[in-house]
Amino acid sequence: ENTTVVIVGSGVAGLALGNFLLRSGIDCVVLERHSREYVERRQRAGVIDPRAARMFREWGLADRVLDGAPFAPVLNFRVDGETRPFRYVTDDHVDGRFCPQQVLVRHLIDVFVSDGGDLRFEAEDVEPEDLTGPRPRVRYRERTGVTRAIACDFIAGCDGDHGVSRASIPGNVLTRQSHEYGYAWLTVLADASANHQSMMAIHDRGFAGQFARGPRASRFYLQCPLDTAVEEWADDRIWEEIEARFGEPVTAKGPITSKTLVPLRSVVYAPMSYGRLYLLGDAAHIVPPMSAKGMNLALHDADVFATAVLKQVKEQDPGPLEAYSATCLKHVWNYQAYAAWFTDLMHDAGDVSYHGEFRRSLARAEFERLYDSETANRLFGEFLTGLN
Numbered sequence: 001e002n003t004t005v006v007i008v009g010s011g012v013a014g015l016a017l018g019n020f021l022l023r024s025g026i027d028c029v030v031l032e033r034h035s036r037e038y039v040e041r042r043q044r045a046g047v048i049d050p051r052a053a054r055m056f057r058e059w060g061l062a063d064r065v066l067d068g069a070p071f072a073p074v075l076n077f078r079v080d081g082e083t084r085p086f087r088y089v090t091d092d093h094v095d096g097r098f099c100p101q102q103v104l105v106r107h108l109i110d111v112f113v114s115d116g117g118d119l120r121f122e123a124e125d126v127e128p129e130d131l132t133g134p135r136p137r138v139r140y141r142e143r144t145g146v147t148r149a150i151a152c153d154f155i156a157g158c159d160g161d162h163g164v165s166r167a168s169i170p171g172n173v174l175t176r177q178s179h180e181y182g183y184a185w186l187t188v189l190a191d192a193s194a195n196h197q198s199m200m201a202i203h204d205r206g207f208a209g210q211f212a213r214g215p216r217a218s219r220f221y222l223q224c225p226l227d228t229a230v231e232e233w234a235d236d237r238i239w240e241e242i243e244a245r246f247g248e249p250v251t252a253k254g255p256i257t258s259k260t261l262v263p264l265r266s267v268v269y270a271p272m273s274y275g276r277l278y279l280l281g282d283a284a285h286i287v288p289p290m291s292a293k294g295m296n297l298a299l300h301d302a303d304v305f306a307t308a309v310l311k312q313v314k315e316q317d318p319g320p321l322e323a324y325s326a327t328c329l330k331h332v333w334n335y336q337a338y339a340a341w342f343t344d345l346m347h348d349a350g351d352v353s354y355h356g357e358f359r360r361s362l363a364r365a366e367f368e369r370l371y372d373s374e375t376a377n378r379l380f381g382e383f384l385t386g387l388n
C-alpha cells in the first residue's frame with residue numbers, strides 16, 4: 001500500500017491533521033491502536049482555546065467540529081473561601097469553547113469518516129520503519145491477524161506520551177527536558193452540574209478546581225501529595241475536601257464516575273522530528289493540566305504540520321517542513337513558561353508545605369497584580385486565549 005502521510009494515533013492531533021490533509025486533497029491513513037468506542041469515550045481535557053477555534057474556522061471545519069458553551073472571558077477564583085471573579089481584557093473576538101475532549105474527538109472522527117477518510121482502528125503492533133530513507137513504511141497487524149505495510153512520504157507521530165513513534169527514534173537523537181512540580185492532582189469526574197464554567201480555589205489545604213464538562217458533569221481537581229493513592233480517597237472524603245477548599249458547599253453533588261491521580265509535570269522532547277517522522281502533541285511535549293493547554297498545543301502542531309506538508313506537496317517548498325520542529329518548539333516553550341508560571345502561582349499561593357511562606361507571599365503578590373495592573377491582565381488574557 002502507498003499513501004502520502006501515515007498518521008499514527010487518532011487523538012486530537014492525529015484527527016485534526018487527518019482532516020486538514022483530507023480537505024487539501026492529500027492522501028493519508030490514520031492508524032489507531034484502540035477501538036472507536038474506546039477513543040470516543042476517553043474523558044480528558046475540556047478547553048478549546050480561541051486560537052484553536054480560529055484554526056478550525058480557517059480550515060473550514062468550525063461548523064462541523066466546534067461544540068460546547070462559548071468561552072466567557074471570566075475566571076472564577078475562590079481565595080480563602082472568598083469569590084474573586086477575574087475578567088480579562090482581550091482585543092480579539094473570543095470564541096473558545098468549553099467542550100469535552102471526547103466530544104471534539106467524536107466530531108473529528110465523524111467528519112473524517114463521512115468525507116471518505118481512511119481511519120483504521122484496532123491496529124496492533126504499529127511499527128514505523130526506515131525513518132531516514134526516502135520512503136519510510138509503517139507496519140501493523142489488523143485484528144484479524146493480517147500484517148500490513150504502508151509506504152509513505154511522511155509519518156506523523158500523534159500517538160501520545162506512551163506511543164511507538166517517539167520510541168522508534170534512536171536513543172541518542174532526542175533531548176528530554178522536564179520539570180516535576182512536586183505534587184499530583186486527584187482528578188475526579190462526577191455527574192454534578194456546575195454553575196460556573198470554571199472555579200479555582202486557592203486555599204491553605206491546597207488547590208481545588210471545578211470545570212464544567214457539558215451541562216450535567218464536572219471535572220474536579222484536588223492538589224495532593226505525590227505518594228497518595230486513589231484508594232485513600234473515598235467519595236465522602238473527596239466532597240469534604242472540595243468543600244473545605246472552596247469554603248462553600250457543592251450544591252449539585254452527583255455520583256463520582258472516575259478518579260485518577262496525575263503527577264504535575266512539564267516535558268519537552270527536541271527536536272520534534274527525525275528523518276521523515278514528525279512528532280505532534282503529547283508525543284513531543286506534556287504541559288501541566290493547570291494550564292489547559294495540552295490539547296491546544298496538540299492542535300497547534302497539527303496546524304503547523306499540515307500547512308508544511310501542503311507547501312511541500314503542492315509547491316515543492318521544503319522550507320516549512322524543515323522549520324517544523326523549530327516553529328513548534330518556539331510556541332511550546334512560550335506556553336511551557338506560561339504553564340509553569342500559572343501552576344506555581346495557583347499552588348504556591350495556597351499550601352505552604354511544598355514551597356514555604358516566601359513563595360506563598362510572592363504568589364499572592366502576583367495574583368493581586370492580575371487585578372491591579374491592566375498590563376498583567378492583558379498578558380494573562382493573551383495566554384488564556386492562546387493568541388500570544
Ligand code: RFL
Binds near residue numbers: 039
Ligand atoms: P492523545 O489524545 O493521547 O492521543 C494519542 C492517540 O494515539 C493512540 N496510540 C496509538 N495508536 C497506534 N499505535 C500505538 N502504538 C499507539 N499508542 C497510542 C492512543 O490510543 C490515542 O488515541 O494525544 P494528542 O492527540 O497529542 O492530544 C493531547 C491531549 O490529549 C492532551 O494534551 C490533553 O488531554 C491534556 N489535557 C488538557 N489539555 C487541554 O488543552 N485542556 C485541558 O483542560 C486539559 N485537561 C488534560 C487535561 C490531560 C489530562 N490527563 C490525561 C492527564 C486533564 C487531564 C486529566
